[in-house]
Amino acid sequence: MDVDSVLALATRARGKAKRVLLRAPFIKQWSEQRYFAARGRHVDDRPWLERGRFGVLEDLRQGFFAQRDGSDMLPADVVDVADRFVQRLKADTSNKPCVRISPADLAADPALFKWGLSDANLDLAECYIGLPVHYLGVEVKRERPDGVATEVRQWHIDVEDRRMMKIIVYLSDVDEGCGPFEYLDRQRTRRAVAGLNYWSGFVPDANMASAVDTGEWLRATGSRFTSVFVDTCRLFHRAKPPTTTDRYSMTFSYSSTTPYQVFPEFMQTRKTMLALRSQLTKRQRRASMME
Template identity: 35%
Template sequence: MIFSSNYFAMKTKRIPSKMKREFFRIPILHKLSYGNYLIRLENHSNSLPTLAPVDLPLLNSLKREGTFITSLEELAISSNKLRDSAEDILSKLRALPIPKIESSITYRNELINYPQILKWGLNERLLDIVENYLGLPVLLAGLIFQRNIADSKPVNVRQWHVDPEDYRMVKIIIYLNDVGLDGGPFEYIPRNLTSSLAEALNYNYYYSGLVSDKYMARVASKFTSNPCTGAYGTVIFTDTRNIFHRLKPPTASDRYSITFAYTSRRPITTFERINYSQKHLQAIASGLSQRQQDCLFLN
């Protein structure tokens, strides 16, 4: 029996994400999945929203470098309500004791009580940018508010890795304090170097996981990484699927940030989904366009 890309797509939609990633160890299954992805790109290519000229440098930088750095002020997207909500959460996070084991404190499901943060991430202009980059309708796949403790520990996402959620994805990271080199900046290896590094490391994007700084340096002693330092309100757009990246371990000060994660509406997997109750969904949907509401649900 010969399986088409469409047949494979329909069947794999019901497969748990972890199992689906394991399937990609089998070359023929990965090839079929990628073929279906290319078909979806082609089918949606004439439906992409028109991008404002001011946002073309951002889009081009994502395609070329994998990352673009700006600020809330430069974006000129209304952010007063986002800031007010963030300051309320910041006061709570700062008051919490430093955990003995974990290196970060994460607000995820609690953010449902701060709909203005979620709504900022559903801004139509942002969705236009993300959709043009993904080439497909957008899913707001994750939203977290995090305090990263200055404990110098190279653990979890403080190690080099590539996110496996989709073939392309976008994360928007907003710094909520000034972040210097010793304050836990987002750090990445440019897109053109990532592919050659992955080959040198024999790294599989779907299941290889984390790479220590020591091992990365040993295998690729001359690799160039770019730490993204910045003031409060710095905004980083990045495709964490196609670049090696990490949160550089903070040593001198804690880092506070919000991260919005976007994939297509049929991602390979999702790690950071928010669990919405019907009550919260109704409250959030008020005033949103149909497109914005659709961004909250898997296809």
């Protein structure tokens, strides 16, 4: 095992310990008070949103989910980089269910990574989370149509933070068979958490079906550039295992500056971030945990 894997394991263990500790009644109450006080202090500092994102914020606040056509939101140079990554993923000949562009490759062609740090995105994440935010980076992936329910193709709720915002942008058309983002709305998530006595981890389909009927599972299908804005720490979700066609997509992730847990294997390394440093504004450096 190399040093990075050991560090990743240690970070995971520390995150889990923190989540366990925060379940203890007295500590939970203290931590909630601190959290709401911090959000209260931040109210006046929240940025203004550009008009297009206002409705997204409303939807996120009401149902932790918004779906939009994202074609106007992405600048041409970002789409160019995304397409290059898609071509690279298409050329992959392994038979892994999910293939990703490596953090080093993302940093070598940084327009896409940097779009995640645009004011419009940081503003939206900050307004929704209600606190200064960390940008955890972008993941660009291909989900192969093998129908296998591994990893995040199983039902789960993300454990990183109290609130989180992810922007998932499809880079190919996604219908029922192409592995759409699948989720339960707020009420059904609550019902499933209670019915399954859920705290963390992956839930097999059959167990989920016993808590919430499969007819009530929701799916975000749509053409290329369809964009999902979602708080994955608040809703049960998964990538539905694709059966007919590959799904290509990218996911930009944001948490508060004090998440319970992060997964460093999906994030940029300190070294690549230092190489990008001179291209970033102060706000972007803060959001990338560099200051």
